Amino acid sequence: MASRKEVAELAGVSEATVSRVLNNVGPLKEETKERVLAAALKLGYTPSSLAQSFARKRSGNLGVVMPYLPKARLFSTYYFSEILSGIGSKAREEGYDLLMLFRNAEEPMDYSELFKMRKIDACIVLGAKEEPGELASLRRLKEEGHPFCLINQHFEGEAFHEVDADHVEGCWQAVRHLLDQGFTRIAFLNGPESYSNSRDRLTGYAHALAESNIPLDDSILFEGNFNRKSGVIAAKEMLPLLNEIDAIVAANDRMAIGLQQGLQELGIPRDHIPAIVGYDDSDAAELTTPALSSVRVPFYELGEIAVVKVLELEGTNLSETSASSQVIQIKLPTELVIRASSNIMNPKEE
Numbered sequence: 001m002a003s004r005k006e007v008a009e010l011a012g013v014s015e016a017t018v019s020r021v022l023n024n025v026g027p028l029k030e031e032t033k034e035r036v037l038a039a040a041l042k043l044g045y046t047p048s049s050l051a052q053s054f055a056r057k058r059s060g061n062l063g064v065v066m067p068y069l070p071k072a073r074l075f076s077t078y079y080f081s082e083i084l085s086g087i088g089s090k091a092r093e094e095g096y097d098l099l100m101l102f103r104n105a106e107e108p109m110d111y112s113e114l115f116k117m118r119k120i121d122a123c124i125v126l127g128a129k130e131e132p133g134e135l136a137s138l139r140r141l142k143e144e145g146h147p148f149c150l151i152n153q154h155f156e157g158e159a160f161h162e163v164d165a166d167h168v169e170g171c172w173q174a175v176r177h178l179l180d181q182g183f184t185r186i187a188f189l190n191g192p193e194s195y196s197n198s199r200d201r202l203t204g205y206a207h208a209l210a211e212s213n214i215p216l217d218d219s220i221l222f223e224g225n226f227n228r229k230s231g232v233i234a235a236k237e238m239l240p241l242l243n244e245i246d247a248i249v250a251a252n253d254r255m256a257i258g259l260q261q262g263l264q265e266l267g268i269p270r271d272h273i274p275a276i277v278g279y280d281d282s283d284a285a286e287l288t289t290p291a292l293s294s295v296r297v298p299f300y301e302l303g304e305i306a307v308v309k310v311l312e313l314e315g316t317n318l319s320e321t322s323a324s325s326q327v328i329q330i331k332l333p334t335e336l337v338i339r340a341s342s343n344i345m346n347p348k349e350e
Helices: 004-011 015-022 030-043 049-056 078-093 111-116 132-144 167-180 196-211 228-244 253-265 299-313 320-324
Strands: 061-066 097-102 122-126 148-151 162-165 186-190 221-223 247-250 275-280 293-296 329-332 335-337
Touching: 004 015, 004 030, 015 030, 061 078, 061 299, 078 097, 078 122, 078 299, 111 122, 111 132, 122 299, 132 148, 148 299, 162 167, 162 196, 162 299, 167 186, 167 196, 167 247, 167 275, 167 293, 167 335, 186 196, 186 228, 186 253, 221 228, 228 253, 247 253, 253 275, 299 329
Parallel strands: 061 097, 061 122, 122 148, 148 162, 162 329, 186 221, 186 247, 247 275, 275 293
Antiparallel strands: 293 335
């Protein structure tokens, strides 16, 4: 493998000049650049990526922070796989590598330290929760002016960069669809309140009911943790009230599918299971029997947009004042996809 010294000798310049040309640092004559690049090409010289990162004071890595959930297959979960596909595709286009970072379940992650150690140039945070330690770490990132972005999470009263979907509208669409078919006792299986998208969905649910003058009934509000098993558990909790429930909205497809399975396992005939609408419109929604109506969320696009926006911030000196005037707050629309699980007007429609 050729060395930088050999490139310098062939081009008739110093090693420092070779370094400046290859790292695009400082003013240089066009003729000098051409000689160095031609020499490097002829010798097949490839500079060390580590050396380049130090010279440029950047790592070339885009950090992606993921929740640590023991025994959970995160990468096979539709939500994470779609977002990560969008992030990875756009990061590759922009010439960045992804550095996957998993939170310690016992303590908040020090995001700021990742930047100080030059492990990452920018950061996208998935699965953030409204917890004191998490909030403190994010506030510190903002105060120090590091480029970062949240996906699918926002904190009340905080001006963090975020890319999200309109979950208020999405859940409103689901409930409105059921109300339009004459259902009035609509149960809601939501996710944990520590996630802003759970709170947004509850808001959309309540708005739709209020428009039809139906009061919120806490007795038919249930909580899961977004996995299929919590849907099965919710089915048992709903069983004593099933005669009072004619439709159900679940905050994601995995819980909705668990709910369908749980009710069937409890001996409820398929034609006696309430109308169900899920959320996410994952691939599995079309594979259930009956096929699951669901709110489609553009997760792939969320990932792509987050990369574009956070890299626009990368390299910018963001003080707390300037960052607040450049806050990224994007909400993408959702779309209700109607299938047989909730469509009594045409139950065979897929």
